[in-house]
Amino acid sequence: MNTTQTPCRELQVLSCRPGTEPTLVDLVLSPPGWTCRAGQFVMIRPLDWGSELVWPRPFSVCDVSDAGLRIFFQVVGRGTRKLAGLQPGQKVAVWGPLGRWFRIDENRPNLILAGGVGIAPFVMLARREKTDNLSMLFGHRLDLCHYPYAEIADRIESEAMRQTTAADIAAFETVLSGRIKTLSGIGQVLACGPEPMLKVVRRYCLMHGTEGQISLENRMACGVGACLGCVGRTVTGEYVQSCVHGPVFDVRDIDLGE
Amino acid sequence: MDQTVQLGPLTLKNPVITASGTFGYGLEFMRYGDLTALGAICLKGISLAPREGNPTPRIAETPCGMLNAIGLQNVGVKKFLAEKLPYIPPGTTLIANLYAQTPEDFGELAAIFAAQERVAALEVNISCPNVREGGVQFGQDPAMAARVTSAVKKRAGSKPVMVKLSPNVTDVTVIARAAVDAGADMLSLINTLSGMSVDIRTRRSRLANIVGGLSGPAVKPVALRMVHQVTRAVQVPVIGMGGITSAEDVLEFILVGAHAVQVGTFNFMRPDNAFRLVEEVRTLAESLGISSWDEYRGTLRA
Numbered sequence: 001m002n003t004t005q006t007p008c009r010e011l012q013v014l015s016c017r018p019g020t021e022p023t024l025v026d027l028v029l030s031p032p033g034w035t036c037r038a039g040q041f042v043m044i045r046p047l048d049w050g051s052e053l054v055w056p057r058p059f060s061v062c063d064v065s066d067a068g069l070r071i072f073f074q075v076v077g078r079g080t081r082k083l084a085g086l087q088p089g090q091k092v093a094v095w096g097p098l099g100r101w102f103r104i105d106e107n108r109p110n111l112i113l114a115g116g117v118g119i120a121p122f123v124m125l126a127r128r129e130k131t132d133n134l135s136m137l138f139g140h141r142l143d144l145c146h147y148p149y150a151e152i153a154d155r156i157e158s159e160a161m162r163q164t165t166a167a168d169i170a171a172f173e174t175v176l177s178g179r180i181k182t183l184s185g186i187g188q189v190l191a192c193g194p195e196p197m198l199k200v201v202r203r204y205c206l207m208h209g210t211e212g213q214i215s216l217e218n219r220m221a222c223g224v225g226a227c228l229g230c231v232g233r234t235v236t237g238e239y240v241q242s243c244v245h246g247p248v249f250d251v252r253d254i255d256l257g258e
Numbered sequence: 259m260d261q262t263v264q265l266g267p268l269t270l271k272n273p274v275i276t277a278s279g280t281f282g283y284g285l286e287f288m289r290y291g292d293l294t295a296l297g298a299i300c301l302k303g304i305s306l307a308p309r310e311g312n313p314t315p316r317i318a319e320t321p322c323g324m325l326n327a328i329g330l331q332n333v334g335v336k337k338f339l340a341e342k343l344p345y346i347p348p349g350t351t352l353i354a355n356l357y358a359q360t361p362e363d364f365g366e367l368a369a370i371f372a373a374q375e376r377v378a379a380l381e382v383n384i385s386c387p388n389v390r391e392g393g394v395q396f397g398q399d400p401a402m403a404a405r406v407t408s409a410v411k412k413r414a415g416s417k418p419v420m421v422k423l424s425p426n427v428t429d430v431t432v433i434a435r436a437a438v439d440a441g442a443d444m445l446s447l448i449n450t451l452s453g454m455s456v457d458i459r460t461r462r463s464r465l466a467n468i469v470g471g472l473s474g475p476a477v478k479p480v481a482l483r484m485v486h487q488v489t490r491a492v493q494v495p496v497i498g499m500g501g502i503t504s505a506e507d508v509l510e511f512i513l514v515g516a517h518a519v520q521v522g523t524f525n526f527m528r529p530d531n532a533f534r535l536v537e538e539v540r541t542l543a544e545s546l547g548i549s550s551w552d553e554y555r556g557t558l559r560a
C-alpha cells in the first residue's frame with residue numbers, strides 16, 4: 001500500500017504492548033521492506049498526529065525482519081505517551097534506516113554497555129551476530145522482566161545490575177570502570193544509554209585507553225541532516241549532525257561537555 | 259490546470275518552494291522525492307566564510323511549532339559551490355539564501371552567486387533572529403534594509419533579488435517598502451518569530467541561546483496577516499510562508515495575495531511532505547475550479 005518507494009513508508013501498527021510496566025512499550029510495525037544494522041534508527045510520526053506535535057520521534061531499530069519493525073521505547077513525555085496508545089491497524093510514517101551503526105570487531109572482545117531502554121539496538125545485534133566475542137553489561141532501574149534482556153542473555157554472555165539507589169549507581173560505575181579497563185588494548189565497548197552513563201563510559205574509555213563507540217540521543221527535528229538541530233560537538237570543536245554522522249560515534253571523537 | 263507561476267523574470271513550475279534552513283541543500287531530500295518537481299528550493303543560508311552556529315540545544319518543540327536557534331551554521335560559499343552545488347540534480351530551480359554581517363559582504367556574496375548559472379534567484383536574509391550581527395538588525399531598520407538590498411542588487415547581475423522580511427517589527431510594510439524602493443524584485447515573508455521556552459524544574463531555557471525563532475502552524479495566522487498587509491503595500495510579487503502544512507494553507511496565502519509560498523517546518527514532519535504538497539495543491543485548485551493562479555490570487559472578498 002506504499003504509494004512511493006522512497007525510504008519514507010506508511011507502516012501499520014501490528015501490535016503495541018505496554019507490559020505490566022506501562023512506561024515500557026514494545027511496538028511492532030508491519031515489515032518496512034528494508035533491513036539495517038544495529039545502532040541505526042528510524043523517525044516515526046503517526047499519520048493522525050495533526051499539528052500539535054510537529055516533530056517525528058527518533059528510535060533505535062530494536063529489530064527488523066519479516067515479522068516487522070520492532071521498537072522498544074520508554075514513555076517519557078507527550079510524544080511517547082501518544083505513541084504508547086497506538087492501536088493495531090493505525091498507520092505510522094516511518095523513514096529510515098538512518099545514521100551510522102555499531103561496528104563489531106569479530107576478532108576481539110566487544111562489550112555492550114546498555115542502560116535502560118538503551119538496550120533496544122542490541123536485541124538485533126545479539127540475534128544476528130554469531131561471535132563469541134560479544135558480551136553485555138546491562139544497567140537498569142525497573143525490574144529486569146520489563147526489558148528484552150532475556151532475549152539477549154539467551155544468546156550472549158550477559159550480566160545485569162539494577163540501580164535504584166545512589167549506592168547502586170556507584171557500584172555500577174565501579175564495575176563499568178573495571179570492565180572498560182580490562183578491554184584496554186584488546187577489545188572495545190559499544191554503549192547506548194542515558195547521557196550521564198555515556199559520560200561515565202567516555203571518561204573511563206579515555207582514562208584506560210579503551211576503544212569505544214557511543215550512541216548519542218540528541219533532539220532531532222528531521223532525522224535527515226537538514227535542520228542542524230541535532231548536532232554534537234567534536235573534540236576538534238566542530239558541530240556535526242548526529243542523525244547522519246552518528247548517532248553512533250567513536251568515543252574519542254565526541255565531546256560530551258564533561 | 260497550469261500550475262506555472264511567474265515571479266517577474268523567474269518562472270516556477272508550481273507555487274511550492276521549500277524554505278531556507280529546512281531543506282538543507284536539497285541533497286538531503288533526494289531519496290524522498292524528485293527535486294525537479296518542486297517549484298524551487300531555497301538553499302540553507304550561506305555566508306562568505308563557514309559558520310559553526312550556536313551552542314546546543316538549538317531546537318525545542320513547542321505546541322504546534324518549534325523554536326530554533328541554529329545560528330546559520332553553514333559550510334561557506336566556497337565549499338557549497340565545490341561540494342554541494344554540483345550534486346544537486348539538473349533541472350532543480352535553486353534560490354540561494356544569503357547571509358552576511360555587512361552590506362559590503364552581502365554584495366560580495368551576491369556577486370559570487372550572480373556568476374552561477376545554476377542559481378535562479380537570490381533571497382536576502384535580513385531577518386534571522388538567531389545571530390548577533392546582521393540578521394534581524396537589518397530587517398528591523400528600513401534604512402539598513404534599503405542599504406543591504408541595494409548592495410545586493412548592484413552585484414546580482416541578472417538574478418532576481420528576493421528580500422526576506424522579519425515579523426519582529428512594528429509595521430512590516432515600512433520595511434517592505436524600503437526594500438522595494440531600494441530595488442528588491444520580490445519579497446518573502448515571514449522569517450521566524452522571536453520566542454522562548456523554559457523548563458520550570460531545571461530553571462533553564464530549552465535553548466542554549468535562551469531565545470530562538472518560532473515556526474510551524476502556530477505562526478500561520480500572524481504570517482497570513484503580514485502577507486496580506488504587504489501584498490497591499492507593494493507592487494512586487496510576494497512569497498508567503500509561515501506554518502503551511504496543507505494545500506488549503508497554500509491557497510489561503512495565495513488568496514490574500516501571495517504569488518507563491520515556501521514551506522519550512524512541514525518538511526520536518528515528514529521528508530516527502532513538500533513533494534506530496536505539489537500534487538495536493540494541484541488537486542485542490544482543480545477541485546475548486548481555479549483556472550490559473552493569476553485568476554485566484556488576491557481575490558479575498560472585503
Ligand SMILES: Cc1cc2nc3c(=O)[nH]c(=O)nc-3n(C[C@H](O)[C@H](O)[C@H](O)COP(=O)(O)OP(=O)(O)OC[C@H]3O[C@@H](n4cnc5c(N)ncnc54)[C@H](O)[C@@H]3O)c2cc1C
Nearest residue numbers: 058059060072073074077078079080117120217218219247
Ligand atoms: C537516535 C536515537 C535513538 C533513540 N532510541 C530510543 C529507543 O530505542 N527507545 C527509547 O525509549 N528512546 C529512544 N530515543 C529517545 C526518544 O527519541 C525520546 O525519548 C523521545 O523522543 C521523547 O519524546 P516525548 O515527546 O515523549 O518526550 P518530551 O520530553 O515531551 O519531548 C520533547 C522533545 O524533546 C525530544 N526528546 C526528549 N527526550 C529525548 C531524548 N532522550 N532523545 C532525543 N530526543 C528527545 C522529543 O523528541 C521531543 O521533540 C532515541 C533517541 C535518539 C536520538
Ligand SMILES: Cc1cc2nc3c(=O)[nH]c(=O)nc-3n(C[C@H](O)[C@H](O)[C@H](O)COP(=O)(O)O)c2cc1C
Nearest residue numbers: 277278279303326383448449473474500501522523
Ligand atoms: C531549523 C530552521 C532553520 C532555518 N534557517 C533559515 C536560514 O538559514 N535562512 C532563512 O532565511 N530562514 C531560515 N529559517 C526560517 C524559515 O525559512 C521560515 O522562514 C520559517 O521557518 C517560517 O516558515 P515555517 O513555519 O513553514 O517553518 C529557518 C527555520 C528553521 C525552523
Ligand code: FES
Nearest residue numbers: 223227228230243
Ligand atoms: S535531526 Fe535534523 S539535522 Fe539531524
